[in-house]
Amino acid sequence: MEPAQKERTPFSDIDGLTAQMSEMVLAALTEMGQHPEIRRVRRAGFDALRPALGARLLDAGSGSGEVARRLAAEVGPRGEVTALDYSAAITAAAIARHDKSNVRYVTGDVGALDLADDCVDGVWCERVLQHVDDADRAIGELCRVTRPGGRICLIDTDWESLAFDGVPPRLWDEVWSYVGGHFTPKQRDMGRTLRRRLVAAGLTGLTATPVTCLFGSPDSAAVVLPMVNPRVPEDAWQTPPGLRDEWLACVEAAGARGDFLAVLTIWVVAGTV
Structure with missing residues (x-):
């Protein structure tokens, strides 16, 4: 079966990159995870997922594992977190950073999970679906492996919300016409479509929170936005x-x-299977 990830941005095919580019992407993922605005998005995600003590959770698209390890702290020693990522290189990096918490690291495809039905109590999937060929198929897989009554939290970007102030609009429009296709995924509006997709999947108790990330300096913005990163x-x-x-x-x-500003909306959407 063909993998679900699109071969568009560097984040979509990390194992296909040179060693130098792979290290750069890993460093970018780590730096993003430490950014105050991304941490604010993740706080909204934790509020929506509501991880409980003893729960079995799946972090689908776990990157270097920082969220999986935080989830492990929430579920405690009787719980378990499976940290799944498509990239073998990123999974190896996550294992190297393991802190002895109850996290199991595996490689896998979110569109074709090698997991049993109803095997987890909840799912975290952050900024992954924008990179896959068939987001609805992936959501179907996340629902399949989640027990009835379990919670699924999806977090993704609405790249079409990206806007700047302090720079000439004409110049940004010209830059976007060139870089939009390879600095961002093809599915630029994924964030705002998440609620509709969970409605179609039959989930209930839906919450949808748009988190507007504000970047008041080029240095801050460059952590998340490659088009301002020299x-x-x-x-x-x-x-x-x-x-x-x-x-x-x-x-x-x-x-x-002092008048630079960038804004980007990231959606946090959750529902009950």
Whole structure:
């Protein structure tokens, strides 16, 4: 069976990257997880999932495992967290960072889970579905492995909500026309579609929380937004000569003036199977 992940952004096919790029992506994932705005998103997710002591949880698309390890602390020693990621390299990095909590690290495809029916009490799936070929198939798999009455929490980005202030709108529109297709997934509106998808999957007790992330400086924004990050290699931009440098210079100038602003909405949607 073909994997569910799309081969579009670096986050979609980490094992296919060079060692240098793989390390860069891992560092980016770690840095994002430490960002105050991403932590705010995750707090909303924990409130929606409501992990209980003794629960068996699945972190579907677990990255370097920081959320899985936090979930393990919530469910306690009698609970268990399965941290599943598509990338063997990222899974190895997660294992290297293991803190002896009750987390089991595995590789797998969210669209074809090698897990039994009704085997977990809850699922966390953060910023994964935007990268898969068939999000509804993946949601079906998450529902299949969750026992009746279990809770599923989906977190994903609405990239079409991305907006800037302090930089020329015309210039951003031109940059977006080039970088939008390879700095963001094809499914740019995934975040706002999550509630509809869970309704279609038959979940009840739905909650949907849009978290607007605010970035008041280029340095803060660059942690989450590759299009303002000067560390992203120049050949990844695929823009006409001079456009990248002009854009980044405007971003830097806005930061120096103190009037730079970027906003991005990330949705936290949860429901009961």
